[in-house]
Amino acid sequence: MEDDKDTLRILVATDCHLGYMEKDEIRRFDSFEAFEEICSLAKQKEVDFVLLGGDLFHENKPSRSTLVKTIEILRRYCLNDLPVKFQVVSDQTVNFPNRFGHVNYEDPHFNVGLPVFTIHGNHDDPAGVDNLSAIDILSACNLVNYFGKMDLGGSGVGQIAVHPVLVKKGTTTVALYGLGNIRDERLNRMFQTPHSVQWMRPESQEGLSVSDWFNILVLHQNRIKTNPKSAINEHFLPRFLDFVVWGHEHECLIDPQEVPGMGFHITQPGSSVATSLIDGEAKPKHVLLLEIKGNQYRPNKIPLMTVRPFEYAEVVLKDEADVDPNDQASVLEHLDKIV
């Protein structure tokens, strides 16, 4: 369905952690190279937009160098004369509550050809008196569409309303819900408190019923943990969803998995740069090209080529005949052999 005027094509990625290891002489450009590859894939595949699942930045206060590099990449890939072939038909001042209050490609003073939509993660979450995220800087520059930022209010459980970005391309209509990172414990409590999280549905219109919308949620939370309080149970998510993009988990489990009894599938793209020494980070990294037509979708996984290969192995010293676990020299000698 490549050239179909009714097919919405989205490049989905998450956890780019721009600026990760920026002080390391060897790895300092890794995060930027992977992000550039993602943007380049978006251009090459001629997608309608890029959807990011949070932690675009590694640090809550990214360095000047990281900010400049990020702005440069976004400017080179997102600003061009290509036509944007979809419309945002929801109230844009509600979706994008910055000073300008509109989706970036509608600004008459910028040629945005590749829109990027993103939520924040736990690394680039809003803070300070003005409750700003580093992503707000990119949003002020009109380089990204930052959505899913909630005002949690006082110290109680709080109440939030998740308003979708309503996207139309030809006959395809997509309701894109975003939920920027909230502390897992708190979001858990909210999901268990009646009316604390309100999912706003599109209003019925002539010729378009609520069920005609394809519903996507992008969130950035812990997924499966031994302690269920510090993770979000997939069964708390609303059943009207069709597709969930799960950010924060760095392991790439990109093939959409069905959640039994819930009626939706989850994709977990994983990070585009390995930030922790776990088995999950050593697997090949991918991004997802998601094609949606009506209520049907097709997921196409695309491997990332720039990601630095990362080997993970477990060594059980007692299983090694030649090694005395109590003799440091013997252990080091063995490790030298296998690394």
Place this chain on the structure above:
Amino acid sequence: MEDDKDTLRILVATDCHLGYMEKDEIRRFDSFEAFEEICSLAKQKEVDFVLLGGDLFHENKPSRSTLVKTIEILRRYCLNDLPVKFQVVSDQTVNFPNRFGHVNYEDPHFNVGLPVFTIHGNHDDPAGVDNLSAIDILSACNLVNYFGKMDLGGSGVGQIAVHPVLVKKGTTTVALYGLGNIRDERLNRMFQTPHSVQWMRPESQEGLSVSDWFNILVLHQNRIKTNPKSAINEHFLPRFLDFVVWGHEHECLIDPQEVPGMGFHITQPGSSVATSLIDGEAKPKHVLLLEIKGNQYRPNKIPLMTVRPFEYAEVVLKDEADVDPNDQASVLEHLDKIV
């Protein structure tokens, strides 16, 4: 000469110190309001461009909130559909050595209607491995033209070449030299070392000799100090200059003063926000509308209305009959009366 197609009209301001007192409940918006007034004057007076003399930011690492507010103001005033009526005819990759290497209004993906040219000051000077200034962030966003950034090289005196931005409007030709802040002691030594500072002159062209250019320098240094090592002597500046914009000194001495024997005039616009408790800061603040036609110029000073009035008075306790300088209660009582 309001509508003259040969008259270049520049709004000159300096030391806006955006973010100054941003944590003070009363004064937190002062710096932004003054900067917005400057931008608004530029729009109202329909100038060709704004020229800033450094210390646009108060902090070397401006807060997220300050960055966002600055970007918002620049975006609202500088991006519009108005035509830019002058040309930059020098090598733009030399003048603006960022990733994009051109003057911002020539970028095909932005509608820049009001260009801003700025050097850095001592508050927003470049730092770090990549030698970036906070102004580089604005430059990466294509919101300002950052010039006059020098690579001083190793630990010796160093050698710099100051390449002018060559501006043409109709028959008027202006060579705009920029020298971002360098530590006074070092710049002093450089000025006293032969060939250490090279002022690059425009090449002669058919129908245009070197003397046809009107030469402006914008710099950001201490001017007159008791210790001459920690200030720049006006007589070190080259005699071919016609006009100098002196940043860093916060007192508003905006009426151009002739430097005897040097052949140029100096304007010292002063800061747009009072940052120190000195007499000079209590005087009315102005910006300069500079109109240039051929080798003639007309300076028009414009008062800033948003600047918070700041009273300065000296109290000589021994001249006050009712006050005993050694009695704290008596001193406080007197101060209560006069403040």
